[in-house]
Amino acid sequence: MTEIQQPQQIKTDVLIIGAGVGGAMAAIHARDLGADVVITTKGAFGKDGAASWMAGSFFNAAINSPDSPEAHVRDVVVAGKYLNNQKLLHSILSHGAEVVHELLEWGSRLRLNDGKPSVGVRLGNSFNRGASHVRGGFLGTELRRVLPAQVRKRGAKILEDFYVTDLLTNGTRVVGALGIDLRSGEFTVINAKATMISTGGYLGCYEHRTGNSSLVGDGHALGLRAGAEVMDMEFVQFMPLAMVWPPVFKGFVLYSMADNIRGHMYNSKGERFMERYYPDQKEFVLREAQSRAIFREVKEGRGSPHGGVWLTINVMPRNLIDLFIKRTERGRIWDKLREEYGIDVHYDGMEVYPACHYTCGGLWIDEKCRTQLEGLYAVGESASGGKDGADRMSGHGLIYAMTMGIVAGRDAAASVANEALPEVDPKQVKRLAEIASEPLVMNGGVKPYEIKAEIRNILSTSAFYGRTEDGLKAGLSRLDVVRKDALPEVYSSAKGRILNGEWVGALEARNMADVARMVLESALLRRESRGLHERDDYPQTDPAWLKHIIMSQTDGDLKIRAEPLEEFPYLQPSEMDAVLG
Ligand SMILES: Cc1cc2nc3c(=O)[nH]c(=O)nc-3n(C[C@H](O)[C@H](O)[C@H](O)COP(=O)(O)OP(=O)(O)OC[C@H]3O[C@@H](n4cnc5c(N)ncnc54)[C@H](O)[C@@H]3O)c2cc1C
Missing domain, CATH: 3.50.50.60 (FAD/NAD(P)-binding domain)
Incomplete structure (x- = not known):
């Protein structure tokens, strides 16, 4: 130590x-x-x-x-x-x-x-x-x-x-x-x-x-x-139109077509696939609906080379495209896209996929x-x-x-205002500082970025759209391996203490594992689809699930419970029942 x-x-x-x-x-x-x-x-x-x-x-x-x-x-x-x-x-x-x-x-x-x-x-x-x-x-x-x-x-x-x-x-x-x-x-x-x-x-x-x-x-x-x-x-909310390519633009969000832009989306077969999902509104649907449709196209093998679909805004009049460019200009990104990658949004498609927002x-x-x-x-x-x-x-x-x-x-x-400062326990400080220092002490093991990448992949695979019991359980088993095998071995190869991003990365990885566990466990427990939580195996919203899923932890054990809502001062349950059917 x-x-x-x-x-x-x-x-x-x-x-x-x-x-x-x-x-x-x-x-x-x-x-x-x-x-x-x-x-x-x-x-x-x-x-x-x-x-x-x-x-x-x-x-x-x-x-x-x-x-x-x-x-x-x-x-x-x-x-x-x-x-x-x-x-x-x-x-x-x-x-x-x-x-x-x-x-x-x-x-x-x-x-x-x-x-x-x-x-x-x-x-x-x-x-x-x-x-x-x-x-x-x-x-x-x-x-x-x-x-x-x-x-x-x-x-x-x-x-x-x-x-x-x-x-x-x-x-x-x-x-x-x-x-x-x-x-x-x-x-x-x-x-x-x-x-x-x-x-x-x-x-x-x-x-x-x-x-x-x-x-x-x-x-x-x-x-x-x-x-x-x-x-x-x-x-968890996803924004449908986030660029997946070129790499420097990854995650750049174009907001949705119900917000401020108009465009058409195409899959790898050249089909304007939104016509299939929403024959009347096509692309002009809410963010969630766009995201789900894009997810299905890619999952069923009709995605673009970098794992998205193509969005073209060339259907807008040129002056509106120019306005869009002006409003979304950050660091001359559209010039850069044209000059370095040959993509001119006046004419060409962009590859987009839903991103966590x-x-x-x-x-x-x-x-x-x-x-x-x-x-x-x-x-x-x-x-x-x-x-x-x-x-x-x-x-x-x-x-x-x-x-x-x-x-x-x-x-x-x-x-x-009138309170005394509460006492800090020096033993607790020493113990926590020792635990946080472990990645610096370890001389070999697993690098933080590897653990982060695995956790990100687990959530992106199991806790995205199309959630199922099997998928969520598979995610939890993979996470168990991370928690039991990789996290105790996480280390910082850089040993200096000053501005050591790898050290911070190791501590973030530990927190990410806790967060991922809570996401997967609560998504598994909620056996219905509601709002942002979409279960393929429970596609309906179930009035019996008008409950919050609440978690706490004692000695590393996660306790999870579903608690019904009790107070409805501004919108009554009778009004909700009517909507939920
Ligand atoms: C691209 C994008 C566009 C958005 N557009 C809109 C919009 O148009 N309208 C809208 O209403 N909402 C929008 N949102 C959502 C909105 O921005 C956020 O919900 C909101 O800003 C959250 O504010 P916050 O103060 O809770 O957290 P944040 O603004 O995320 O701040 C978190 C802070 O915590 C610090 N921090 C984290 N961990 C630690 C640690 N361990 N130690 C010390 N410091 C720590 C970070 O450094 C940061 O300073 C957008 C979000 C994104 C990503």
């Missing part, structure tokens, strides 16, 4: 693990109530792999009368196939208008009309509530310009290039976290009165994804290991974003509480994260 240096100690009122829009909003609102705040990111603040800074188009908020948070909740519950926690949704979505007004006050260039927020109607919404960038540009870029600056202005302590390895506990109370300051390579203890997980989703546990590979569900695993409950992990599963939380563990909050994509139900309505990732940040940031600051 290498000598573990005495970790440096930081004390604070509120520790926020993760600095996307959820963490940033929580930091702002906790600081505004006078709390000391420490916020961490794996990379540089505003420039790391957070999904928030990649967000493309819009978010929904009930701003203008006669719209209301209640109407907003009802729309979201219909999209979520009635599995949503309505009380939680109302608690957070009630802050939607506040988010828009704050962003404008802080200088965000959101679309305005006569000085008032101007919003557009988006699919599935009963009212105009889609807030977008004033020039139709990337919303994430705008949020990145504004939110980190507000956090800095308020004097929160920002720990960049900082990887949190574990939560620290004292009985069932969370007392902070242990992390690695990647610039020095040393362990740091952050002792906090309140700790918040805002580490984003687990799209990085899939092979093909629209976001950054570093989003592997670290916070889900941290919470599970510390004794918190995790739920709804089987609901958003994950609904996360930590159990109540209406104040508190987990069951005293002192632990969760917000954004790492928190569930049942907010998404069985499907996330588009344009709701950002608004959930930002409104939860407001709710949790304020509650955490208020609840710690």
